[in-house]
Amino acid sequence: MKQFFDPQTVAVIGATDRPGSVGRGLMENLLTGDREIFPINPDQQEVLGLATYPSIISVPTEVDLAIIAVPQPWVKQVAKDCADREVKGVIIISAGFGETGPEGKKEEQEINDILAEKNIPLIGPNCLGLLRPSTDLNASFAPGSVQPGGIALISQSGALIDSIIDGSQRKNYGFSLLISSGNAAGMQLTDYLRWAEEDPETRVITCYIEGLRDGRQFFEILRTIKKPVVVLKPGKSERSRRTISSHTGSLAGQARIFSAALKQAGAVEVDSIQEMLDVSKALAWQKGFSGGIAIITNGGGAGVLATDYLQQADLPDLDDSTLETLAPKMHPGYSAANPLDIVGDALPERYRAAIEAVLGQDNIQALLVIQTLQIMTEPQENAKIMIEAKNVFGKTMVTCFMGGGEETMAAIKMLEQNGVPNYQDPLRAAQALLALNKSKQ
């Protein structure tokens, strides 16, 4: 994996400085890291100030990673050169293979065979590339990079990775790995799952999967993975093919079977890109739990909404001893129940009293703290209390600081930089908690 995660030398075959080209995008991204880059281009003397080589054969040192972005008809010859040079890993960005039909499929298989003979692993073809933020490796033509973190994203759509990179620019979560699997002529989704499982930086594995070649193998590997896995699968609306006529045949559409397999293997299935990122963030920062959830809120409405969203979870009643501890420190109008409404005028000390009393109850393993910004609310002081309580009690904590004004955003940043995932809508917070509730770990 090192040749893909932290290569010392990278050759870019098809490097160019032509504006708007993939070859230039790759070069610009690779140059953000501190490693030796060899642009390969027989028609240009230099690319972005670096001297080029006419082919990979003429590169003077060993090449850890070769990235191929030449037009399709040349790819096979270039792959042969890479095999001759015994590079340690290859990414083929170029398109025009299996996605175009049987001939392209055959071509990409032949290319993989050429590389496999020398034990050279292949990512792609027809992919965006790979990013390993912790080593400043951006071996892709994505529109930028992301900060390091615990989420490994494996996607069959390169464009989805582009958008997630773009959308994660001012977020507090980060990625251990982003891999665009493309046509997967060589390395498969199952290989990437194993990589991510072994990767010490990865806390959660997130996959966008359009189709599977061998669902059974995927299922068997997914079952053995100990890290939480989040899956987004489109194609739910696809009508099941009614070619066969038993009840089971007509009821058992692909989407239902896929969902069943995910559940059986202990993976978390999500329905949208937002939920995928929300849930991944939670699983990257917080440990999964089994047991009850308590809700603390300074607004009745938000508390009731969260209760609705969490109806399939266990929301235990507060014990008498918990209520005894609470009563003297609460507003007379407090709810004395779960959800615990500590009333709109709650100052940080009331939040602290509520959080400590509730987390002290044994059958409560996770806490959702909601804050609606009211005129006396002190978001940053509240955030500090929550971070402290999370560390003291070691239980799962998710927050829902609603709104998004300056004070609220500063508090959210503080929470998230300390590993407390925040969501500005109780629905999203509930989804994250439900995923933590059923996830592995």
Next chain:
Amino acid sequence: MSLLPYLESQNILHQYDLNSVETRVVEKEEDLALALKELGWPVVMKTDHEELIHKTEAGGVKTNLQTEEEAQQAWQELHTLHPRVVIQKQIRGEEIIIGGKRDEVFGPVLMVGLGGVLVEIYQDIAFRLAPVTKNEALAMIEEIKGKKLLEGFRGRRVIDKEELAAMIVKTGDLLVQEEQIQELDFNPVIAAEQLLICDIKIIL
């Protein structure tokens, strides 16, 4: 695509210790009276036609036959569809479906749900990849939204979930090992003194 004849289907079930309702397959009219006498009333009669996948729609199923006269008339109609006629004791109770298919991506897949004719409307079913453990089978039963119907709702018979789970596990094993089977439906499975598979549809 063809249906496995009833007796062959039943033989496979026996190999996996799966209980099915008492059945006679009659080909000659002179054997009818003895079969009816042995089974007792009421009975269900069905054609054993290998190509009639939708037997009900093709007039191939006659239910709730109470007298020899009714049985005789059903025999005449069914016997013209196909020489072999399946005759079973009619049982009442909550109807469950256990099914399976060999999926091209995931291989053997199991399904359980509330059965009968409404299964395709309510789609109250749970899936797992086979084989399954007893605990996975129990989890499938818990996923059925209408599971209260199996728990003695308004005086109905309480269905032994352990027994149903055991049947699901065996069906999964059957599906995994009998690789020639593309799809199967046990619909309905009815709880009498014990759980009985009352109709078998095995598609090769």
